[in-house]
Amino acid sequence: MKIIRNAHSGAPAQLRTDTFTGLVYADPVLAGEEGVAVNGVFFAPGARTYWHSHESGQFLYVVSGSGLICAQGGRSHVIRAGDVVWCPPGEPHWHGGGPMTTLLHLAVSLGQTTWLQEVTEAEYGPDETAERQ
Numbered sequence: 001m002k003i004i005r006n007a008h009s010g011a012p013a014q015l016r017t018d019t020f021t022g023l024v025y026a027d028p029v030l031a032g033e034e035g036v037a038v039n040g041v042f043f044a045p046g047a048r049t050y051w052h053s054h055e056s057g058q059f060l061y062v063v064s065g066s067g068l069i070c071a072q073g074g075r076s077h078v079i080r081a082g083d084v085v086w087c088p089p090g091e092p093h094w095h096g097g098g099p100m101t102t103l104l105h106l107a108v109s110l111g112q113t114t115w116l117q118e119v120t121e122a123e124y125g126p127d128e129t130a131e132r133q
Helices: none
Strands: 024-033 036-042 052-054 059-072 077-080 083-086 093-097 103-110 111-117
Touching: 036 093, 052 093, 093 103
Parallel strands: none
Antiparallel strands: 024 036, 036 103, 052 111, 059 077, 059 083, 059 093, 059 103
């Protein structure tokens, strides 16, 4: 067992640019544990990840704001504070802020992350049938 008191290291937030579109900051909460990465991730409006998947899945807990998430081949869904999302192992997906809203989520990524292509503007737009933010 390992207890991490006040997990934030005090280090500055990391601006993420290589596999993200828009303004995205991440604060590592737990790093260095075998096969597990835990990050607090902030997305500005319109910011989002690239398409990606996780070897053993990913758990997202929306801390504040609202945004969008989409699994490959599906429609985008609005996610809001208090929502929990489970992305199964190997399922390509993306997530990020809404068109006019910020999103802060805690991301628990299990196993290797495989980064794919950038999410296009056409793919990003909220699905016409998605509930409004």
